[in-house]
Amino acid sequence: MTVAESIFENLRLELRRGCLTLAVLAQLRQEHYGYTLRKALALRGLEIDESTLYPLLRRLETQGLLASEWREEDKRNKRFYRLSSDGERIFGELLKEWQAINASITSILNGTSILDSNDNGNS
Amino acid sequence: MELLDRYLQAVKKHLPWQRQDDILAELRANLESQLEDQEAEIGRPLTAAEVETWLKQIGPPIMVAARYQPQQYVIGPAIFPTYWYVLKLASFWALAIYGIVSAVLIFSAANPGISAVGAVVRAPFVLMNVAAWVTLTFAAFEFAINHSWIAWPASAVSPEGWSPSSLPPLEKAAASGKKPRTYAMAVAEIIFGFLFLGWLLLVPRHPVLMFGPGALYMQISPFQIEPVWYTFYWWIVGLNVLQLGWRCVDFSLGAWQGPRLVQQAVIKLLGLIPLGILIAAPSHLLIALKHPEADQARFGQTLDTINLGVHKGLMVVCAIKVLQLLWEIGQRSLEAYRRRIAATR
Numbered sequence: 253m254t255v256a257e258s259i260f261e262n263l264r265l266e267l268r269r270g271c272l273t274l275a276v277l278a279q280l281r282q283e284h285y286g287y288t289l290r291k292a293l294a295l296r297g298l299e300i301d302e303s304t305l306y307p308l309l310r311r312l313e314t315q316g317l318l319a320s321e322w323r324e325e326d327k328r329n330k331r332f333y334r335l336s337s338d339g340e341r342i343f344g345e346l347l348k349e350w351q352a353i354n355a356s357i358t359s360i361l362n363g364t365s366i367l368d369s370n371d372n373g374n375s
Numbered sequence: 376m377e378l379l380d381r382y383l384q385a386v387k388k389h390l391p392w393q394r395q396d397d398i399l400a401e402l403r404a405n406l407e408s409q410l411e412d413q414e415a416e417i418g419r420p421l422t423a424a425e426v427e428t429w430l431k432q433i434g435p436p437i438m439v440a441a442r443y444q445p446q447q448y449v450i451g452p453a454i455f456p457t458y459w460y461v462l463k464l465a466s467f468w469a470l471a472i473y474g475i476v477s478a479v480l481i482f483s484a485a486n487p488g489i490s491a492v493g494a495v496v497r498a499p500f501v502l503m504n505v506a507a508w509v510t511l512t513f514a515a516f517e518f519a520i521n522h523s524w525i526a527w528p529a530s531a532v533s534p535e536g537w538s539p540s541s542l543p544p545l546e547k548a549a550a551s552g553k554k555p556r557t558y559a560m561a562v563a564e565i566i567f568g569f570l571f572l573g574w575l576l577l578v579p580r581h582p583v584l585m586f587g588p589g590a591l592y593m594q595i596s597p598f599q600i601e602p603v604w605y606t607f608y609w610w611i612v613g614l615n616v617l618q619l620g621w622r623c624v625d626f627s628l629g630a631w632q633g634p635r636l637v638q639q640a641v642i643k644l645l646g647l648i649p650l651g652i653l654i655a656a657p658s659h660l661l662i663a664l665k666h667p668e669a670d671q672a673r674f675g676q677t678l679d680t681i682n683l684g685v686h687k688g689l690m691v692v693c694a695i696k697v698l699q700l701l702w703e704i705g706q707r708s709l710e711a712y713r714r715r716i717a718a719t720r
Contacts, residue, residue, distance in 0.1 A: 307442035
């Protein structure tokens with residue numbers, strides 16, 4: 253891997269890290285267990301390694317953003333996750349933040365002011 | 376399935392022990408579901424080779440387990456800058472003190488060569504020792520903070536605890552030797568250089584010019600300086616002539632404004648020679664009795680004490696001068712390196 257490739261890879265991972273959390277929280281508005289969550293995200297174009305997703309679920313649960321319960325399904329015990337009430341509130345705030353960043357980047361790329369866009373939207 | 380069991384067993388060994396059964400049960404359920412899905416897709420059980428490829432994709436057990444561990448630091452990012460600063464400072468002072476002590480020991484050793492080699496060989500261990508203690512202290516500090524036994528000072532982490540007015544005052548804009556000299560300054564340096572040289576040359580004939588009323592005591596005292604001081608004196612005169620001549624050449628070439636880094640370094644380096652001459656005086660004899668036959672019994676012991684004291688003092692001065700010179704050379708080299716890097720960007 254060249255230096256440029258290595259720098260790109262590090263930046264890509266940094267960029268992805270926050271987005272993955274947001275995507276997981278968004279998907280867990282519906283209940284899932286680890287594997288079906290991974291499949292659901294992959295179906296929407298977001299592939300996540302097992303070794304990244306499963307520990308992430310644990311971490312989010314420890315932080316109180318997810319609630320989980322063990323339940324039997326297809327003759328196998330599985331741990332199902334969903335957003336907790338705290339998780340819903342924080343997810344809402346993160347989503348707003350992400351949308352604001354997205355709008356700013358779009359505005360920077362288009363060379364327009366975000367205030368102009370807001371004004372046009374209001375009129 | 377045996378391979379999956381072996382894989383999970385290997386993962387378990389590296390999981391946090393309080394939660395390992397729970398984590399492992401969840402991981403097993405997820406991986407078994409994934410395996411079933413894959414088998415349903417191809418309509419047959421996976422072969423051992425296929426299972427191996429799949430597990431390889433998931434990653435080595437130790438790496439998978441590590442993701443379940445909380446992020447741990449020996450020294451975390453909050454205190455790392457302080458740690459790094461203290462480490463550099465402690466290493467520098469340890470080396471400086473070690474250098475001075477070693478210089479004294481080398482000069483007083485029966486075999487200075489072997490003593491010097493020993494000092495150089497021991498230096499890395501001194502540094503490692505200092506680094507180990509500093510690291511250990513900060514690691515203990517980090518551990519105590521993580522366990523909430525102590526709190527990191529608010530001023531170090533919160534913007535409210537910090538004030539711009541508490542910043543240290545501005546350092547000198549230009550280090551001495553870098554500031555461009557004016558024409559008047561260059562002329563004054565040469566004139567004072569000649570005056571100083573004239574004064575220095577008059578001292579042997581008129582010691583009162585250097586020692587004041589003390590010159591009278593030298594005449595009546597039972598002590599006299601050894602000839603090695605004359606060698607020392609002529610070296611000092613020679614160095615002053617060299618410095619003055621160099622300045623005159625610079626002046627005649629119109630280069631008085633430029634920095635005199637090389638000149639300063641050469642003079643300082645040569646300045647170590649007269650010190651070395653005094654230190655190397657046979658039997659450390661720097662002062663002697665005018666009439667040894669008559670005064671040896673009365674002043675002999677005092678004389679030995681004075682000679683040994685002056686000898687040790689000179690060694691300390693020499694060691695300090697060497698360290699100063701090394702420090703300056705290091706600083707200048709670092710500055711030159713920084714400028715070169717900046718120029719290439």
